[in-house]
Structures are given as C-alpha cells and as structure tokens.
Amino acid sequence: MRFHSPSIQYFHAVRRTGSIRAAARVLNVASSAVSRQILKLEQEVGSPLFERNARGLTLTTVGEMLARHVMNVLQDLDRFRSDVASLSGAWSGTVSIACIESLTESVLPDLIASHRGRARRVSFTTEVKGSSDVLEALSRGEADIGIAMALRHPPDLRQVALKRFRLGAVVAREHPLARRKTVTLEQCLAFPVINALPELSIFHLLQPLIAQLPETPEPAIQANSIDLMRELAARGVGVAFQTQLGINRLSRDSRLVFLPLDNAGSPVWSDLGIYVRAERTLPAYTESFLQELVRELGDRERRENTAYPPTP
C-alpha cells in the first residue's frame, strides 16, 4: 500500500537520518536514486530543501515547511491504513510514547499491561526523555503521544490534558523527617539532599524555589535517574524529591516515606501535560489508548489529592 510518490518517502528518510546515503541504506535503494528524488523535489518546489554540509544535510526554512507537510501526509496515511484494517476486524498497530521518567514506575506499565490484556494486537514503543526532548520527539514525528512537564509547548503540539501532582520529599523510614505529615524546603535542606540534574524536570521545579532561599547549601548527591535517587534515599543517604506518581509502588515499599512539600504555606505542584501533534488525526487504536491514559492520570490526580489534601 504505497500510493505516494517515492519522493516524499525519500525526503522523509533523509530528514530523519540527516544524510542521503544513510537514508538510502534505510530504504534499501541506491543513494543515487535518493539524491535524484531530492533534486527533483527541490526543482519542483523551486527552492533548495537542504543545506549541503560536508557532514550531511540540514533542512532549510522551506525544507522545514515541506517536512511538516510530509509528516502530516505520512501520519494521516498511517491513520487511513489502520482505519481500513479495523474495518476487517484487525485492530492492530503500534503506539509510540515519549515520556519523562516519572511515568515509568507504575502509570505506564500498569496502563500498557492492562491495555494489552484487552487488545493483544496493539504493540507499544516507549522512550524516556527529558521534557523538552519529549516535545521535540513529538514535533519531529518520532512519537504519537508525549507526556512531559507542562511547560510552554510549541504551537504544532496540542495539550490534550493537564494534570497536577504534588511534589514531595522521599526519605527513608528511619529519617528524622519521616514522622512529619508535610515538609518545607528549608526543613529538607537541613539534611543532605539528593538533587536532580537539569535533565530531569524536578530540577526545573525546585531550582526557582531554592534560588529564593537565603542560603543555598551544597547538594550531597546529584543524579539524573529517579530510580537511583529513590534507592539512595531508601539507604538513608539523604532526601530525594519526586512527584507523587508512584503512590502504589511507594506505599508497597516499606523502606520509604513520601512527604508532600510545602512552600510558603502552599503545595508545590508538578504539572504534567499530555501532548499530541496538533495537525494530526490519531489512528483509532492510538486514540483509544490516549483516552485511557488521560482517564488514568485523572484518576491518580484525584486519588492523590484525597490522600494528601492541600494544607489549608
């Protein structure tokens, strides 16, 4: 089912790989064929699409415009294919997800497992990235659904939902703070803390708050893995911070205690956004999973706000 000119498929491959020869390898054709199709495209558009650097190709402004169009075409072709397939009962396809690490410990595995229990023919590809990388992967068409910190998102993305979870400290059960109901940042900083590196979204949440404090103590440990940070906290190394998305896992882990964080008397929120390319209609199976994801995150948001109600 390949009823689009080879040009746009070749263009798409070249854009992704950044090189004509690499694209040719992926496409299993000769590089000369790819080169010619690109030249023909440029002649028809009437403007160069790539800047030829010695090390490969980079999109020009017009090239980026065409890339957007080609992405729209190919993604909509995917949707059409899946629509036709679902007509004959074959509900199959691959959902590609890009998300930040907070989701990996329970939300995503739970959801994927349950979804595959019902729809065996739908497979998943997930990639964990930093928030801005998630949005970029979505823009570049490398993922269908993105979950990231709700920062400013580019106009070519659509925010499907916005859920807020409370940020908190994670300490070992024996930690002096462990018996409190909530903690403030000052109270945490009295102890060794395990700080997130800038790649993690927690960094960008805590950084402005720490900057407001009169003194900025040296962090004991810095890391870029939430898992590692939590394991360090469990061993009593210090205070870690994370959004309370792993409420199930944490409550099962008897070594750890989650303490909602307060700042100037009000909770510290971590806003999670679910994103999708705006100029796109999702295939039915992707849309279905997206709805489940939104519902599940809504449920967790509600559940945690009752478990840890905002201090008045």
Added chain:
Amino acid sequence: MRFHSPSIQYFHAVRRTGSIRAAARVLNVASSAVSRQILKLEQEVGSPLFERNARGLTLTTVGEMLARHVMNVLQDLDRFRSDVASLSGAWSGTVSIACIESLTESVLPDLIASHRGRARRVSFTTEVKGSSDVLEALSRGEADIGIAMALRHPPDLRQVALKRFRLGAVVAREHPLARRKTVTLEQCLAFPVINALPELSIFHLLQPLIAQLPETPEPAIQANSIDLMRELAARGVGVAFQTQLGINRLSRDSRLVFLPLDNAGSPVWSDLGIYVRAERTLPAYTESFLQELVRELGDRERRENTAYPPTP
C-alpha cells in the same frame, strides 16, 4: 509542484465527478490512464474503492476513507504551497466560502470588500446554499469556510464560532404591526405571512414554534429567497421573517421595519455557526479572513443585542 502520485489526484477527480471519463476530461488525460490508476489503487489498498454502476462510480466505505485521506493530503498541500509563497512575499490564494443567504446582504460583501482592499491578491469564491448543503460542501472539500445554521454538525467539521442573532418579523412601515416594539408569533399570524420554504433555515426555526400553536393558518406566500420575501414585505403583501443580520441595510431601507420576535416571553434566537474541516490546517490567508469573519460576526451580535435588548 506536483510531487504526489498521479493516483491520488486521479482518485480525487473521479470522486468529485463521479465518473472516470469525466475525470479524464477534467484532467486532460485519456480515460484509460485514469481507469488504470484507480485499478492500481484498489489493488494496493486490497479492496474496491468504487462501486461500478452503469451510470458512473460511487464510493465504497473504504473509498470514503481514502477520500478523507486524499482530501487531507491535497488541502495540506495547498497550505504548504501558500506557506512557501508567502515566504517570498506573495500573499495570494483563493478563499472559498459556502454560506446561507442571510449573509449575502451585508456581512459578506462588506467583509470581502474590506479584505480585498488590504490584500488585493486574495480572491474569493462564494456559494449560497441551504444549511445542510453548506456543511456537506465543507465535508466534501468544496469550500474552505462554511457559515450555516448551528445544527448538529458532522464530526469531521469543527465549529469555529457560534453567534446568535435575534429572529424577527419584517413588515412595511405602514403595516398595523409596525408601531410595536416587539411582536409575538400569534400577532403576526393574524396577518398574511410570507413563509420560508424548507430550503431556508428560517423554516426550521419557525416550524417547531408554529407547530406548537393551537391553529396553523394557511400561509399567504411561500418563497425560498430572503431577498424576495423582504421585497414582498416592503410592498405590504404580508409579514416576512428573517434574522436580523442586515441591520445596516434595513435601517437604510425606509420602507421596512424590523420587529424582534418573542415566543412565550423570550426571544427567538437564530444560531449561526462558522465551520471548517476539522482535519485541516488552513492556509495563512484563509485563516486571516476567518479571524476577521469571526470578529465581524461577534461585533454584529453585540451591536444588535444592544439595539434590540432581550425583553426581560
């Protein structure tokens, strides 16, 4: 700039014309070429796209799915083209509008005239239809912007805005009702009325109200042209009904008086919707005009609600 397979262009032409030979004439190619491309498409999709009737071709279910995809592709190609063109300063293109008759007397001509004053290179195509035909033309990709009565719209259309205007009676200045501030339906029906035919949206607004009345008098005249109905009213033939969109024109026309209609003590609203295909990004020049249209209709809505405030 034709970088899509001939297949999809041919398919698009066949869908619009409903015949292979007619499509071939439009495309300036031999009918055999068109026939072969369609057959190839069907082979690649793995399912027939048209039902061959003796008199022409009709889309199958799969064919309609492909039609949707092809429409998305071609409309997005248009947008891409205009984006590239606007990069080199050429802000040009054609905005295609389908709307109901109420717009023709002042809203649309005013707006188009003023827009063309600023953007000389943007041309317009407008087609007046009934509300359901407007929506259908939009769905079939034959118009960019649709303005119609806000009924239930198909899911492939997006309602950009919803504006409500007051429905009223139009009578000659010498008419016995002309001195009133507002009128009720009963008061109007005491006189000869000029009824709208079902093709006009006014029919669908008034019909349910008339059906509620104890007695349904014979209409004096039925017509399917708002213009004609208004001219008849000006000659004292009877009471006409219309939405108060031509406030400028009516206030200039000294022969006529507009009387807001009340029913059971509350105004009778005529909801006007502005529609666009959902799975589509508009070219910049179309988007620009759309914004002006929404703003203008919003202005009129506000102006008329102050001119004729709802009776409390």
Added chain:
DNA sequence: CGGGTTGATGCCGTTTCGGCAACAGCTATA
C-alpha cells in the same frame, strides 16, 4: 432494437525510475 453511455484491456511509444560505477569535495587520522 440500435445509439448513446459507461469502465476495462491490449498494444506500443515515451517517460521515469533505480542500480552501478565513477567523480569531486570535505574531514579526520596517520
């Protein structure tokens, strides 16, 4: 029962496409 459609097919010249090999330009490494 013919005259007008309709879409489909066989044949054939033209166009396009893709693979192979060679080329020039650049970078990194020896």
Added chain:
DNA sequence: TATAGCTGTTGCCGAAACGGCATCAACCCG
C-alpha cells in the same frame, strides 16, 4: 602532508511505470 573514509552528484543503461489509441463488453434510454 598524504591517505582513507565519508559525503552528494552525475553518466550510462536496463527495467518498470505511465499515457494515448483503438477496441470491447455491459448497460441505460428512447
């Protein structure tokens, strides 16, 4: 500085796809 390895581009040629012409079978309407 020379060389090996990479890049994209270009001639050449065979293969595949496309389009035009003429023809055919099926259908509708008068």
